[in-house]
Amino acid sequence: MDAAPTTHRTIAVVGASGAGKTTLTEALLLRAGAIPRAGRVEDGTTVSDHEPEEVARGISLGLALGTLTWTCPDGAVRTLTLADAPGHPDFAGAADTALSVADLALVVVSAVDGVQPGTRTAWATAEALGVPRVVVVTQEDRARADFRRVLAELREAFGEHLWPIELPLGEEQSFGAIADVLGDRALVYDDAGRHHDEDLPPEAVDEEHRMHVDVIEELVSHDDEQLDAYLSGQEPAAADLERDLAREVATGEAVPVAVASGVTAAGVDRLTDLLCELAPAPAERDSRIVVGSGGGSGAADGSAGSAQAGARYSARDSADGDPGRTVAVAADPSGEPLVHIFRTMVDPFVGQVSMLKVLSGVVRTSDRLRNATTGTDERIHGLFRLQGKEHIPVGELAAGDVGAAAKLGGSPSGTLLWSRPSGRARPFLPPPRQPVYAAALVPASQSDDERMPAALARLVAEDPTLVVERVGEATVLRGLGDTQLDVAIERLARVFGVHAETGPVPVEYRETIVRATQAEGKVKKQSGGHGQFAVVQLRVAPLREGGFEFVDSVVGGAVPRQYISAVEKGAHDAMAAGGPQGHPVVDLRVEVYDGKSHSVDSSDMAFRTAAAAGVRAALAEAGTVLLEPVATVTVTVPPDHQGAVLTDLSGRRGRVSATELADDGRARLVATVPEAELSRYVLDLRSLTGGRAELTIQLAGYERAPGRSGSRT
Numbered sequence: 001m002d003a004a005p006t007t008h009r010t011i012a013v014v015g016a017s018g019a020g021k022t023t024l025t026e027a028l029l030l031r032a033g034a035i036p037r038a039g040r041v042e043d044g045t046t047v048s049d050h051e052p053e054e055v056a057r058g059i060s061l062g063l064a065l066g067t068l069t070w071t072c073p074d075g076a077v078r079t080l081t082l083a084d085a086p087g088h089p090d091f092a093g094a095a096d097t098a099l100s101v102a103d104l105a106l107v108v109v110s111a112v113d114g115v116q117p118g119t120r121t122a123w124a125t126a127e128a129l130g131v132p133r134v135v136v137v138t139q140e141d142r143a144r145a146d147f148r149r150v151l152a153e154l155r156e157a158f159g160e161h162l163w164p165i166e167l168p169l170g171e172e173q174s175f176g177a178i179a180d181v182l183g184d185r186a187l188v189y190d191d192a193g194r195h196h197d198e199d200l201p202p203e204a205v206d207e208e209h210r211m212h213v214d215v216i217e218e219l220v221s222h223d224d225e226q227l228d229a230y231l232s233g234q235e236p237a238a239a240d241l242e243r244d245l246a247r248e249v250a251t252g253e254a255v256p257v258a259v260a261s262g263v264t265a266a267g268v269d270r271l272t273d274l275l276c277e278l279a280p281a282p283a284e285r286d287s288r289i290v291v292g293s294g295g296g297s298g299a300a301d302g303s304a305g306s307a308q309a310g311a312r313y314s315a316r317d318s319a320d321g322d323p324g325r326t327v328a329v330a331a332d333p334s335g336e337p338l339v340h341i342f343r344t345m346v347d348p349f350v351g352q353v354s355m356l357k358v359l360s361g362v363v364r365t366s367d368r369l370r371n372a373t374t375g376t377d378e379r380i381h382g383l384f385r386l387q388g389k390e391h392i393p394v395g396e397l398a399a400g401d402v403g404a405a406a407k408l409g410g411s412p413s414g415t416l417l418w419s420r421p422s423g424r425a426r427p428f429l430p431p432p433r434q435p436v437y438a439a440a441l442v443p444a445s446q447s448d449d450e451r452m453p454a455a456l457a458r459l460v461a462e463d464p465t466l467v468v469e470r471v472g473e474a475t476v477l478r479g480l481g482d483t484q485l486d487v488a489i490e491r492l493a494r495v496f497g498v499h500a501e502t503g504p505v506p507v508e509y510r511e512t513i514v515r516a517t518q519a520e521g522k523v524k525k526q527s528g529g530h531g532q533f534a535v536v537q538l539r540v541a542p543l544r545e546g547g548f549e550f551v552d553s554v555v556g557g558a559v560p561r562q563y564i565s566a567v568e569k570g571a572h573d574a575m576a577a578g579g580p581q582g583h584p585v586v587d588l589r590v591e592v593y594d595g596k597s598h599s600v601d602s603s604d605m606a607f608r609t610a611a612a613a614g615v616r617a618a619l620a621e622a623g624t625v626l627l628e629p630v631a632t633v634t635v636t637v638p639p640d641h642q643g644a645v646l647t648d649l650s651g652r653r654g655r656v657s658a659t660e661l662a663d664d665g666r667a668r669l670v671a672t673v674p675e676a677e678l679s680r681y682v683l684d685l686r687s688l689t690g691g692r693a694e695l696t697i698q699l700a701g702y703e704r705a706p707g708r709s710g711s712r713t
Helices: 021-031 052-057 089-100 117-129 147-158 202-220 224-231 238-251 268-278 446-462 482-496 561-577 604-622 639-651 681-689
Strands: 008-015 064-071 077-084 104-110 133-138 162-164 166-169 177-180 185-189 195-198 255-259 287-291 325-329 338-347 351-360 362-364 368-371 377-379 383-387 390-394 396-398 402-406 415-418 425-427 437-443 467-471 474-479 500-503 510-513 517-525 532-542 548-552 588-596 624-637 655-661 667-674 694-710
Touching: 008 021, 008 089, 008 117, 008 268, 021 064, 021 077, 021 133, 021 268, 052 482, 064 268, 077 268, 089 117, 089 338, 089 482, 104 117, 104 147, 104 268, 117 133, 117 147, 133 147, 133 268, 147 162, 147 255, 162 202, 166 202, 166 255, 177 195, 202 224, 202 238, 238 255, 238 268, 255 268, 338 446, 351 396, 415 425, 437 446, 437 482, 446 467, 446 474, 446 482, 474 482, 482 500, 510 532, 510 604, 517 604, 532 561, 532 604, 548 561, 561 588, 561 604, 588 604, 624 639, 624 681, 639 655, 639 667, 639 681, 667 694, 681 694
Parallel strands: 008 077, 008 104, 064 383, 104 133, 133 255, 162 255, 548 588
Antiparallel strands: 064 077, 166 177, 177 185, 185 195, 287 325, 287 425, 338 351, 338 415, 351 402, 362 396, 368 377, 368 415, 383 390, 383 402, 437 474, 437 500, 467 474, 510 624, 517 532, 532 588, 624 667, 624 694, 655 667
8 A cells, every 4th residue: 555645754953063953943943833932042942952951051962853834835734843963972872863763854054164073974874874965054144154165065075966056145244135046036034034035136146047057957967858848948947946856855866055044034934945845755765674683773874775675564574584684664654553762761740751753554642552672562641742842742643753652661762662462673773873981980879879770771761872881890881972971970860869970980900820830729627527628730821812711631530520610610710809910810721630529528619619729829829910901993084184193092002903095085093002091082082183083992802911910929
């Protein structure tokens, strides 16, 4: 059955921090009548930035939704959900989430600052996910605004298929009109953000005409009939050009560039028209899910959908027989219910709120669904659309719609709900961003310590880019940067009532024996009655290939067979308890070759204890060397920063193993660096490169630490 049409479109508002995304979102909502007055970022009164942590910092920190209804020039009515995503690099995961449910990405670029690292990050994710894009150049009313410079930067960064369909008529304080390149007209705005048409001013005619011709020739070149008509002197109508442009936007062949000011509202109405006209309907773009037991996120390489183009979601799909199969899902309201939970958060009044997109079917209040990812049964207690923190109740949400529901406690971010009683499935998502910054959490009280694990679990359910680990006795929170962790600590206190300070992450040193040696371990307690007796003769040596190896060389029953496993466990006990320098022992070969037993007093515990004593004696006799954890660090950076990054890595005791050219022309550097040198590396790297570097850090293993070895006496 063909998918029924929907009037709903989801727009991810993405770009660099400070580009004006939240101000523009506010202006779009106001112009559509969705809010009575515009808030200001500086005052903390916008729809998008309503959390106290956002208000205090004056920046977006999480994904926020706003909804508007708009009547297009052709009379069609559209509902747009604006997913306003933060541009700060610490919260890039929220932008990834917005793009994973978007029908169109609105890439916001400042006319003052131009293309920034955050612009490139958002663009790369949208491209990898196959999300169509429209660029809007904002802040044209500000000093040093320069549309033409920014257009050149955009084309240099992302290609010549970016086409300006609007041109500012005047900039900075004189910005108040826009040239419609497709319509050959000037849109002149009043103080209320409403426009009337005028002829183009003489000084803009030539430039606008050149742009007009370029765009038309690009559009008609993809249609032989239109091209023939154009070459014979028949220019397509503006409505036909917009239809052709919408087709090329959907395929990624063209990216239009528009102009608007969120402060003066100039261009905002026209931008809303464009979003309605150019955003593909959900029915025109299949979603993707992974059906089966395969773990992990889908790789956002743009290939999984095409590789499985023939695989479609149906009642025949199950977890059996084809684990981890990627299938396409048509946005069909008559289909089987399928819901993507893309973000969860804690509301102080209603508890957990889950943002969701209906991929297939219709979902209604009181429906019972099963989480296909976690296996939890859920009841839909109430559906609503979000206007920032405001809840607008709705009775149902159909395929393609975005909304929210309360109290889905068993459905964390990045999971699916469906109506099937069994089977497993998960959304197809971008690869998770790996943590590159960490802090140890120190609870303020015993009560905080007891409640911290549950609170951290809820934080991670909200933001999967956060990772909680145990390092020795410390609880460590890992993420994408210091701001993200600071905000997490503040939310722990404000939302969950758990107070903690942060400290440095302890380095997990290890040690291993310096040389091969022999040692005896024995336990002898025989003072009448049942005693303890065991003797083991051990050869202990470093294991060059790493790990642990236990060898049984006993002959003649000197150590009875039933006690050999106890000897191995004793060796493990000694290694875990730590060597002479106080750190767990690794990379060891332990061979038991002789020993003694007693028919009455020997036991598993006696031989386990004797073996542990023998290993400790061997470590003390031979001495140990300290091993430090090392990580594989991959930095992707513009070539002009390559030298500075290499010098910095060298200063961190890094060994560069590879330098290569990435597909986008940047340099990719791979190095092995001691973990002790990386505690603030992501922050220093951002400062060194102006935020233009990408970083991954993965634990690679252990290496000998310089200048420290010995034994405890």
